[in-house]
Amino acid sequence: MAVDEPVAPEELVRRCQAGDRAAFGELFVRHRADVARLVQRLLGGQGDIEDVVQEVFLQVHRSLKDFRFGARFTTWLYRVSVNVVLMQRRSARSRPKLVETPEGLVPLEPGLSPEEHAARGRRVQAFYRVLDRLSEKKRVAYVLHELEGLSPSEIAETVSAPVLTVRTRLFYARRELAVLLREEPSLAGIARELDEIDLTEGQPHKEPA
Amino acid sequence: MKDTPSQRLLSALAREARRAKAPDLDWNRVEQRLFAEIDRGDKAEIAVAKPSARRVSAWWLLPAAAAFAFLGLHKPAQPPAVSPPVMAARTSLDGDGLGTSLLEAKDQPLIVEHPGRASWTLSAHSQARVLGHADVIRVQLLAGALEARVVPTREPERFVVEVADTRVAVHGTVFRVTRDGERNVVDVEEGVVAVGPLARGTAAPTLLRAPTHGEFTLAGAPIEKAAQGDAEVTTPAGVAVSHHGKRLPTAEGSSPQDAPASPDAPVASVTQSAAPAEASANPHIAQTLTIGEVESGVSSVVATVNACFRESTAGSRDLRVVAHSTISLDVLPNGGVANVDFTPPLAPAVLLCSKPKLLELRFPASVEGAKIVRHLELTR
Known part of the structure; x- marks a missing residue:
């Protein structure tokens, strides 16, 4: 496929639906980073991100012919991703858990000292540990809203639920998390660390509504 | 209303989690596995048998002939017949993971891909064996036909096809090799192909430049069709067959027994344009580019x-x-x-x-x- 100009998303999807292998390769390249980030956040450090990302795009390839442009492709892609992750988590319950590493959740950023990176890793690890104690529906709503920046209506479309239901899930997710944080023993120290760090700078994702 | 400490902590943790960049995965590996899985799902009718214990003769003796850089053979009175093979077929395998398997394409063509290096299509009802896929991809065509697209590179002999006792060495090109009874047919769309006997030193290879079409005995000697007639005439090795029916020397003054071509060996030409008189008259100017x-x-x-x-x-x-x-x-x-x-x-x-x-x-x-x-x- 010649790509002189960036192909419009809809056109790319249509080419994929027509069986254009190169177009599917392009689709993969365009969306793989977003899918990987979402998968990582939904998995919370459990499971093999590569395997799940591969499975997401495999499902996309199988199901793309059924995509009717009734929603944005990215919304549909998020829905597929969420479903694949949930399936993976359910099947993983019967398997031994791997110990997640802070490095897996927090890729090394330029400008961070090794100590800062390790400290951030511990905090995020604890955060995901707490997040993991939420029910599936609340966790998905929370991750999509607070971490991915989706609006409640976008989440509603993604998880096929009414907007009001999504808002309710978000409300209870935040409330439960606040309680769970107090019960997390490692967070006493983390709270002290947070006091020493300016957390007000740099927010790569839009603030949730 | 002022947030509680727990809520502030939750917000702070969420912000830190948002800051984390997307995981840096091995995307080439993911893509490779993904497409392999997709291809497996296409349920191609292929049979992959265990590799034979019989060793194919003396590939290690073959010269690393960088000379055989581009290949280019075409069928004469046909439009560019060598369509992009990857798009033509419906299933593919990871060639780098095949070992020395025997591949058989039944009712559908079979694509074998060597990511970043080459892809080739085994036509329906054809058999081939991957002999090696390290530095040089080596394929033995046992029956039928295969088409290949080789990514251009400066490395010599990126892709070699063995058909009976004939070898076809390529550098970067699009070409097709067919085993047709007692002859091998080579069509090249882009580049230059070197076709010759498998055993080193028995005869110089025939170099053909695209677009052209060549027919060879199973031993690698070129077969030339008479320009107007139907009779086939076997020419000495070292003579190229152009699609105009001309016989062109592969190297000036070289005999069929010359050593294998080097990177500086002239290429048999099927260039369409006539050479200017002044250039022809200058004895210091080579006939063709090396x-x-x-x-x-x-x-x-x-x-x-x-x-x-x-x-x-x-x-x-x-x-x-x-x-x-x-x-x-x-x-x-x-x-x-x-x-x-x-x-x-x-x-x-x-x-x-x-x-x-x-x-x-x-x-x-x-x-x-x-x-x-x-x-x-x-x-x-």
Whole structure:
């Protein structure tokens, strides 16, 4: 496929639906980073991100012919991703858990000292540990809203639920998390660390509504 | 209402989690596995048998003939018959993971891909065996036909096909090899192909430049059809068969028993344009460009186009832009470049940047000049 100009998303999807292998390769390249980030956040450090990302795009390839442009492709892609992750988590319950590493959740950023990176890793690890104690529906709503920046209506479309239901899930997710944080023993120290760090700078994702 | 400490802590943790960048995965591996899985899901009717214990003769004896750079064989009275093989077939395998398996394509063609290096299509009702896929991809065609697209490279002999006692060595090209009873048929769309006996030193290989078509005995000797008649005449090895029916020496003054071609060996030409009289009259000008000279020029072409593509294409850290195009340029007898074409055309900005530079490139002078066709993959 010649790509002189960036192909419009809809056109790319249509080419994929027509069986254009190169177009599917392009689709993969365009969306793989977003899918990987979402998968990582939904998995919370459990499971093999590569395997799940591969499975997401495999499902996309199988199901793309059924995509009717009734929603944005990215919304549909998020829905597929969420479903694949949930399936993976359910099947993983019967398997031994791997110990997640802070490095897996927090890729090394330029400008961070090794100590800062390790400290951030511990905090995020604890955060995901707490997040993991939420029910599936609340966790998905929370991750999509607070971490991915989706609006409640976008989440509603993604998880096929009414907007009001999504808002309710978000409300209870935040409330439960606040309680769970107090019960997390490692967070006493983390709270002290947070006091020493300016957390007000740099927010790569839009603030949730 | 003021947030509680727990809520502030939760917000702070969420912010930190948001800051984390996307995981840095091995995307090539993921992509490779993904497409392999997709292909498996297509339920191709292929049979992959255990490798035979019989060793194929003396591949290690084959010369690393960089000379055999581009291949280019075409069927005479046919339009470009060698369509992009990957798109033509419906299933594919990871060639680098096949070992030395015997491959059999039943009712559907079978694609074998060596990521970043080559892809080849085994036609329906054909059999082949991958003999090796390390530095050189080596395939033995046992029955039927295969078509290959080899990514251009300066490395010699990136892809070799063995058919009975004939070897077809390629560098970067699009070509097709068919085993047809007691003969081997080679069609080359782009580049130059070297076809010769499997055993080293028995005869010089035949070099053919695209677009042309060649037929060979199972032992690798060329078979030439009479220009007007139906009779087939076997020519001595070292004689190329052009699609005009001309017999062209592979090397000036070389005998069929000469050593295998080197990177500087002249290529049998099927260039369409007639050589200018003044060039023909100059005894110091070679009849054709050598493979080495063409390769050197092609490297400059690729570098120029790539630089313009990177310069003119918008991109970002997380976005990779890939463009595929086939460049076609005519090298004049005086070494100048004329008629640079891209199919499909590149973006106007890339063309504006690259065409003037390409037209300034100079190849060595030759009597026949050359027509160079290459598939390009441009990445930003």
